Amino acid sequence: MKSLQNFNTLVLLLSFLFFFNTSFSQDDDLFNELDNITINKKTNNEVIATFKSTRLLLGQSIERVRKGQLHFRVSHVFSKIKGIDNFFGLDNLNNMHLSFEYGLTNYIQFGLARSNKPDKTYSGNLKLSLLRQKSGKRKTPLSISYYGNVDYKSRNYAPEERDKNFEGRIDYINQILFSRKMGDHLSLQLSPTWVHRNLTEEIDDPNEIYSIGVGGRYLLSGSISVNMEYFYTLPTFDSYDIKKDTFSIGLDIETGGHVFQLFFTNAFALHPGKFAINQSGDFFTNRDINFGFSLLRTFKI
Amino acid sequence: MKHLVTFAFILLISVATSAQEKLITKTGKVTFLSKTPIEDIEAKNSQTASIFLVDKKTIAFNVLLRSFRFEKALMEEHFNEKYVHSDKYPAAKFKGVIQDDIDLKKPNTYNDVTIDGEMEFHGVAKQIKVNASIIVNGDGSIEFASMFSLNLEEYEIEVPSLVKDKISPDIQVSVAAKYASNK
Numbered sequence: 001m002k003s004l005q006n007f008n009t010l011v012l013l014l015s016f017l018f019f020f021n022t023s024f025s026q027d028d029d030l031f032n033e034l035d036n037i038t039i040n041k042k043t044n045n046e047v048i049a050t051f052k053s054t055r056l057l058l059g060q061s062i063e064r065v066r067k068g069q070l071h072f073r074v075s076h077v078f079s080k081i082k083g084i085d086n087f088f089g090l091d092n093l094n095n096m097h098l099s100f101e102y103g104l105t106n107y108i109q110f111g112l113a114r115s116n117k118p119d120k121t122y123s124g125n126l127k128l129s130l131l132r133q134k135s136g137k138r139k140t141p142l143s144i145s146y147y148g149n150v151d152y153k154s155r156n157y158a159p160e161e162r163d164k165n166f167e168g169r170i171d172y173i174n175q176i177l178f179s180r181k182m183g184d185h186l187s188l189q190l191s192p193t194w195v196h197r198n199l200t201e202e203i204d205d206p207n208e209i210y211s212i213g214v215g216g217r218y219l220l221s222g223s224i225s226v227n228m229e230y231f232y233t234l235p236t237f238d239s240y241d242i243k244k245d246t247f248s249i250g251l252d253i254e255t256g257g258h259v260f261q262l263f264f265t266n267a268f269a270l271h272p273g274k275f276a277i278n279q280s281g282d283f284f285t286n287r288d289i290n291f292g293f294s295l296l297r298t299f300k301i
Numbered sequence: 302m303k304h305l306v307t308f309a310f311i312l313l314i315s316v317a318t319s320a321q322e323k324l325i326t327k328t329g330k331v332t333f334l335s336k337t338p339i340e341d342i343e344a345k346n347s348q349t350a351s352i353f354l355v356d357k358k359t360i361a362f363n364v365l366l367r368s369f370r371f372e373k374a375l376m377e378e379h380f381n382e383k384y385v386h387s388d389k390y391p392a393a394k395f396k397g398v399i400q401d402d403i404d405l406k407k408p409n410t411y412n413d414v415t416i417d418g419e420m421e422f423h424g425v426a427k428q429i430k431v432n433a434s435i436i437v438n439g440d441g442s443i444e445f446a447s448m449f450s451l452n453l454e455e456y457e458i459e460v461p462s463l464v465k466d467k468i469s470p471d472i473q474v475s476v477a478a479k480y481a482s483n484k
Contacts, residue, residue, distance in 0.1 A: 034363035049382035066374035222383035
């Protein structure tokens with residue numbers, strides 16, 4: 001009987017201990033407990049803001065248009081900076097590119113674009129976010145996106161047969177974009193590009209053109225980054241020789257929802273079906289440098 | 302047999318008391334508003350976790366900065382990247398104690414309650430005092446609402462000169478949480 005009573009006391013003591021324990025440990029663990037019940041704590045560790053916008057400069061960046069958002073972009077490029085007589089190129093607006101990009105979901109984006117030079121090109125495009133860089137316990141080192149684009153060249157062609165050849169007006173562009181944000185400031189991208197042209201200008205030109213884009217950005221401050229981009233076209237396509245590679249260097253300037261880009265480039269085409277091929281001057285030896293800029297405005301639809 | 306009953310009884314009491322005094326919500330709402338003549342920027346977070354220790358009159362919040370939704374997705378990215386650095390400081394936290402002598406166990410409405418506490422935001426911890434209104438409903442559920450302002454400079458959040466006239470130096474924060482009763 002006595003042992004039972006002892007046991008009883010022990011149980012009582014234990015129970016009280018338990019009681020006090022539960023009510024007193026709460027306070028210290030309050031934030032831990034809050035952490036545990038916070039929604040999205042573990043899932044939302046995607047690396048964001050690899051680039052300021054969906055363009056590195058001329059080419060597509062890994063960034064995507066989020067669900068229900070519409071990006072409207074106007075890009076201009078002027079003619080060669082060759083002296084005061086044409087006001088360093090600004091007298092001649094060489095090309096204008098308009099584009100709309102809409103996020104169907106956070107991972108699928110559709111776009112329409114129009115570029116006036118050289119072929120009065122209409123483009124329809126699609127970007128898929130296949131893999132997203134993640135930090136935390138389950139790391140993903142890279143982001144990977146697919147960018148596909150169909151160009152329709154609407155200009156007048158001669159002779160008439162060429163003009164009537166609908167299929168000959170179509171080009172296809174496929175890109176796989178790989179990027180990695182290396183830290184707060186530096187982000188790098190690799191963009192293998194394949195352009196298929198149904199009909200070429202010259203009979204000797206190949207229909208398939210392959211190009212590799214490399215580029216990156218470095219954040220100078222929260223709002224401004226320096227961007228660089230180079231498209232190296234593989235030597236399957238040599239009739240334009242040194243004029244085929246595109247080099248661009250410029251700035252991203254972000255002002256809360258708007259992004260401005262200012263750049264120098266040897267390209268005058270502003271859509272990937274062209275600038276990744278052959279329509280560029282020589283940036284370094286001949287100083288065929290054009291100034292260009294783009295304005296991005298975002299809307300919620 | 303007797304000791305088992307005692308044990309069960311005390312266990313029951315201890316669980317019941319600790320459960321009763323702790324109210325939890327995962328869907329508290331935090332909104333902030335930056336008002337300038339040029340632009341009003343608003344962001345909403347409806348996944349704020351909060352614990353209300355009724356007996357101790359202690360209230361704590363955990364706000365994930367990544368869960369704030371802006372009208373423009375691009376702005377949301379820039380907010381996380383440029384201003385609050387949510388990679389480094391993922392959450393804003395607040396813990397405070399109600400200073401007034403109020404009874405949170407009986408239905409009543411208290412419109413001007415003072416809470417003394419600590420705010421941790423962007424790696425900076427600060428003692429702050431906020432005013433709140435608290436409604437204790439008949440079923441034991443509690444509604445909490447508060448509005449206060451945060452000075453960006455005090456929390457070492459830099460606003461670049463380029464956007465200085467678009468972002469207010471003082472951000473209006475409003476908090477609303479409803480805690481279901483445990484009864």
